Amino acid sequence: MSSSVFGNRTTGLSLTLPAALFAAALFLVPVAILLSEAFVGPEGGFSLSAYSDFFADPRYRAVFWRTLKLGVLVTLTAAIIGYVAAFAIVSLPPKSRGRIFGLVILPLMISPVARTYAWLVILGRTGIVNETLGLFGIEPIRFLFTETAVFIGLLQLFMPLMIVSLISAMENMPSDAVPAARLLGASWVQVFLRVILPLTREGLVIGGTLVFTGSLTAYITPAILGGSKVLMLETLLYQRVTVARDFASASVIALILILMCFGANLVLRRLATVKRRTAA
Amino acid sequence: MLKRSLIAGASVLALAPAANAQDCELTISVYSFAQDEFDEILYTPFEEETGCEVIVETGNSVERLAKIAANRESPVIDMAVVSVHDALEASRDGLLQPIDTDALENFDKLYDLAKDPLGNGEAIGYTFYATSIAYRTDKVEVTSWGDLLSDELAGNVAFPDVTTNQGPPALYMLGKALGDDDTSLEAPMEALGEHADDIVTFYVRSSQLAQLMMQEEIWAAPIGRFAWGQFKDSGLPIAWAEPEEGQTGGLNVMVMTANNGNEELATRFMDYWLSTEVQTKLAEGLVDSPANAEVTVSDEAAENLTYGAETVAQLDLLPPEAIVDNRDAWIEQWNALVVQ
Numbered sequence: 001m002s003s004s005v006f007g008n009r010t011t012g013l014s015l016t017l018p019a020a021l022f023a024a025a026l027f028l029v030p031v032a033i034l035l036s037e038a039f040v041g042p043e044g045g046f047s048l049s050a051y052s053d054f055f056a057d058p059r060y061r062a063v064f065w066r067t068l069k070l071g072v073l074v075t076l077t078a079a080i081i082g083y084v085a086a087f088a089i090v091s092l093p094p095k096s097r098g099r100i101f102g103l104v105i106l107p108l109m110i111s112p113v114a115r116t117y118a119w120l121v122i123l124g125r126t127g128i129v130n131e132t133l134g135l136f137g138i139e140p141i142r143f144l145f146t147e148t149a150v151f152i153g154l155l156q157l158f159m160p161l162m163i164v165s166l167i168s169a170m171e172n173m174p175s176d177a178v179p180a181a182r183l184l185g186a187s188w189v190q191v192f193l194r195v196i197l198p199l200t201r202e203g204l205v206i207g208g209t210l211v212f213t214g215s216l217t218a219y220i221t222p223a224i225l226g227g228s229k230v231l232m233l234e235t236l237l238y239q240r241v242t243v244a245r246d247f248a249s250a251s252v253i254a255l256i257l258i259l260m261c262f263g264a265n266l267v268l269r270r271l272a273t274v275k276r277r278t279a280a
Numbered sequence: 281m282l283k284r285s286l287i288a289g290a291s292v293l294a295l296a297p298a299a300n301a302q303d304c305e306l307t308i309s310v311y312s313f314a315q316d317e318f319d320e321i322l323y324t325p326f327e328e329e330t331g332c333e334v335i336v337e338t339g340n341s342v343e344r345l346a347k348i349a350a351n352r353e354s355p356v357i358d359m360a361v362v363s364v365h366d367a368l369e370a371s372r373d374g375l376l377q378p379i380d381t382d383a384l385e386n387f388d389k390l391y392d393l394a395k396d397p398l399g400n401g402e403a404i405g406y407t408f409y410a411t412s413i414a415y416r417t418d419k420v421e422v423t424s425w426g427d428l429l430s431d432e433l434a435g436n437v438a439f440p441d442v443t444t445n446q447g448p449p450a451l452y453m454l455g456k457a458l459g460d461d462d463t464s465l466e467a468p469m470e471a472l473g474e475h476a477d478d479i480v481t482f483y484v485r486s487s488q489l490a491q492l493m494m495q496e497e498i499w500a501a502p503i504g505r506f507a508w509g510q511f512k513d514s515g516l517p518i519a520w521a522e523p524e525e526g527q528t529g530g531l532n533v534m535v536m537t538a539n540n541g542n543e544e545l546a547t548r549f550m551d552y553w554l555s556t557e558v559q560t561k562l563a564e565g566l567v568d569s570p571a572n573a574e575v576t577v578s579d580e581a582a583e584n585l586t587y588g589a590e591t592v593a594q595l596d597l598l599p600p601e602a603i604v605d606n607r608d609a610w611i612e613q614w615n616a617l618v619v620q
Contacts, residue, residue, distance in 0.1 A: 061613055142435075143479040144497060224488070227481040228619060229439045242342045243443035243612055273359035 035258075038251035050252045060236070067233040068260065070147065071215045074154045075264075078162040078211045079204060086166035087196070104163050112157060113151075116224045119153050120144065125278035149225040150232070157221055169203025170196070201272040208268045213261040231237040233257055304332040306545050306568040309348065309360035311532075312338035314567045318463040321561040326422040332545060341366050348375055348537055353374040359550060363445055364531045365603035367403040372604070376402040379440050382456040383547045386554040386572060391592050396529065397600065403533035406553060407531040407568035410529040410586040410595055411449050413521040414511050415500035416493070422500055422521040425450075426457035429471060434478035436499040438489060442469075448606075449528035450502040452598050454616045463602040465610055466617075473617040482619065490514055504530065509566055512584065529586065529595040531569075563587070 041047025054060050089100050107115060122128050123143035129141040143149045173196070181195045197204075222232040231239070237253040239247045310318070315338060322335045337344065341362045348357050352375055362370070370376050378401035381387045387395065387404070394405025415422040420432050428436055440446035442533050451468045452461065460467035472479070480498050481487060486507040503511075511518045534541065534550050552558060559572040562617045569586040570577075577587060586592065 059619075120491065124492075124497055126496050142480070144492075214545065223484075228443075228474075229479075229481060230482060231619075239443060242340065244608065245342065245346075 019031050029141065035251055035255050036254055037248055038250070046109065050248050052258075054249060054252045063231045063233055063236050063257070066147065066230070067216060070151055070154065070232070071212050071260070071264075073151060074215045075162075075208050075212045076179045077155055079161045079208060080165050081159060082162035082207060083192075083196070085163050086170055089163075089167055101164075103161050104167075107156070112218075112220050113224075115157065116153055116221050119149065119225055121155070123149050123152070144225065145227045145229050147226070147230055150222050151231055153221040153225045154215045154218060157218065158211040161210040161214065165203040165207030165210065166200060167203075169200035169206075173199045205265075205268040205272050209261075209265045212264040212268075216257055216260055295488050298424075304330070304545055305335055306332055306542060306549055307335040307337065307356055307358050308546075308549070309337045309339075309344045309357045311341070311361065311399050311520045314565075316329060317562070317567045321565060321567070322553060322558055325558075326549060329498070330545070330548065334549070339473055342515050345370055352538070353538045354363065356446060356614075357537050358540045358542040359464070359534060359536055359546040361534050362520045363408065364397050364405070365600040365607075367535050368398055368600040370402065370535065371398055371402045374539055376535050377543075378402050379404055379534075379536050379550065380543070380547055381546075381576045384551045384554065386551055386556070389556065389574045390554065391571055391573050393592060394533075397531055397533060403535050404535050404550065405571045406559075407532050407562075407571055408529060408586045408592055408595065409569055410527045410531075411446055411453075411502060411576045412527040412593065413500055414489075414493070414503050414518055415468050415521055417517045417519045419499045422519075422523065424457050424499065424523050425453040425502075425525050426525075428500065428502070429475045429478070430456065433500055434475070435480065438481050438483045438492060438498045438501040439472065439479050440485045440486075440502055442484075442567065442610050442618070444484055445530055446502055446504055448603055448610060449530065449598050451610075452595070453502075453523070453525055456476045456596075458525070463598065463606055464613075465606070466613060469610075469613055469617045473618070476618055491537065493518065505584075526594060526596045529597060531597065537575050 016073070039046055039048070039051045041049050053062075084186055089097055089104070092100060109173050124130070125140045125144075126141070131142065133139075133141065143152075177195050177199065181191045186194065214271075216232075217230075217234055219234045219238065222235050223238070224229065226232065226235070228235070228239075233256065237250050240250040240253065287428060297615060315336070318336075323336065326332075327334055337347075337357065343514070344357075344360060345362065348355070348360065351357070363534055367376070371611045381395075381401065381404070384404075390405065390410075394408070397403055399403055405424070411524065413422050413425070413428065419436070420427070420430075422428075422433075427433060428439065440450050442448060442451065448465065451465045451472070452463070454472065455461055455465060455468035458467055458471055462555065486503050487510070489507065490510040491502050493501070493511060494516065505520075510619070534553065536546055536550075554572055556572055556574045559568075559570040560577065562568045563570045563575055563577045563580050563585055566581060566584050575587075577585065582588070586595075589601060
């Protein structure tokens with residue numbers, strides 16, 4: 001693209017140089033230094049022992065699987081609710097569409113700390129959820145400091161990102177695609193699977209990556225709603241650094257988180273391209 | 281005018297222009313809480329008295345100590361306040377130097393416990409706090425640390441995580457109640473592990489507890505006295521337990537970094553902080569309980585503080601050596617026995 005605007009590649013590349021240098025000096029190098037600690041063995045030299053130690057510990061394994069499970073669950077749920085919401089929003093007349101869109105992104109403007117503390121009240125024993133259950137004679141349920149609470153908190157935190165990504169993907173969809181498919185006799189399920197999904201995959205990849213990486217790397221929400229009984233990789237990392245001063249295993253966790261984020265993006269992209277080929 | 285910059289990181293410090301350079305400046309490293317009060321009671325008056333600038337760096341103690349260790353060749357921080365066990369660790373790392381107590385006019389006024397807690401002259405206590413159990417008097421009665429694991433309280437207790445400052449002392453007292461005061465803390469951790477499902481959460485921030493108490497999420501929790509104010513004002517019937525095994529607690533100390541070249545001013549600052557006037561104001565402001573025995577405060581303030589020779593003498597403190605030597609083992613053990 002740069003060649004079309006600037007006439008030659010060199011100009012385009014040299015213009016990206018400041019940003020690249022900035023990223024390299026202030027992000028890549030420090031991260032590389034940090035992560036390299038995780039490859040040093042007990043007697044110095046290259047070693048993967050920090051990794052094998054990490055996965056050999058059943059407690060760390062449990063934290064890893066819990067983080068992955070909650071990340072996948074939050075992403076899937078956000079996608080399902082997100083599609084319904086996004087489809088409903090793009091079907092609205094432009095004026096109310098803007099208003100509803102504003103409401104969707106409103107939570108993004110409120111601090112995650114405030115939002116998470118709100119959940120602490122809502123999900124509490126005397127909170128609105130348990131009060132409502134009480135009206136039906138149901139005994140108070142403990143939500144706080146469980147995986148359920150972390151799931152709810154993360155979902156609310158990141159779902160707007162999914163909805164926004166899907167809305168912009170759907171807005172780029174030809175407006176007559178869905179009516180045409182319906183006219184030709186497709187059921188709503190078929191319309192979704194054969195028309196909407198293939199045409200909005202880019203949005204799903206972007207939204208999915210944002211929600212998944214967000215859920216993996218969120219700190220405040222699992223720390224407040226889960227506490228030390230529901231450790232996630234991010235809260236475990238914090239514990240290793242601030243308490244145990246164990247920078248080696250903290251580096252291992254940091255690298256695992258980075259790899260999980262890249263992995264999620266790769267998987268989502270792969271899904272998108274494979275399906276596009278079959279759809280074409 | 282605030283002539284002071286609150287600096288969040290060493291990088292910022294390095295980049296900061298040496299604009300308002302005065303003849304002298306003092307860089308201190310402190311806990312981040314109550315900085316407005318410290319500014320009013322301690323920093324600004326000291327600046328006015330000496331004409332020197334006080335540069336304040338805040339953060340949790342691990343970050344702050346890591347920074348002191350990283351800059352050991354050319355110290356940025358002149359004096360710091362940390363917990364007594366963190367001071368011991370820094371002392372063992374050779375990061376500290378003895379404080380010239382002859383230059384401290386207020387040294388003799390301190391409680392004996394505060395004068396030389398490390399035994400090598402490298403730390404001076406400036407505040408104490410007691411740790412006991414805050415509990416809902418309309419729900420239960422707490423007369424022993426062992427009550428935390430009683431059937432009555434099952435599902436209604438928050439216990440401090442082993443990684444917090446309150447964790448090990450609370451475990452130590454629980455061990456005493458179980459008839460085992462070994463500093464390995466194995467017995468209390470085993471007992472706590474058996475009751476792990478009955479503990480609502482292993483908390484890391486005491487600021488969270490008042491809300492949990494108000495939401496009826498918990499009825500009891502071991503807390504430091506510094507966090508008591510938020511419970512007292514909640515309007516609920518909450519009492520400070522006086523368990524038969526006694527109360528535990530902690531001591532925070534001031535330390536002087538090695539080779540900082542600013543010893544004279546740092547010592548003067550320490551002396552000012554320990555003075556009866558400043559310690560009284562900090563106590564009345566419910567910021568810190570006094571280590572200066574000459575401090576007298578109103579009954580209302582005393583109610584919220586760890587105050588008085590008798591109270592201080594009765595605190596059953598874990599020795600700092602025990603904390604530093606066992607910390608890693610405790611965390612391992614905690615992970616294995618309590619939060620599997």
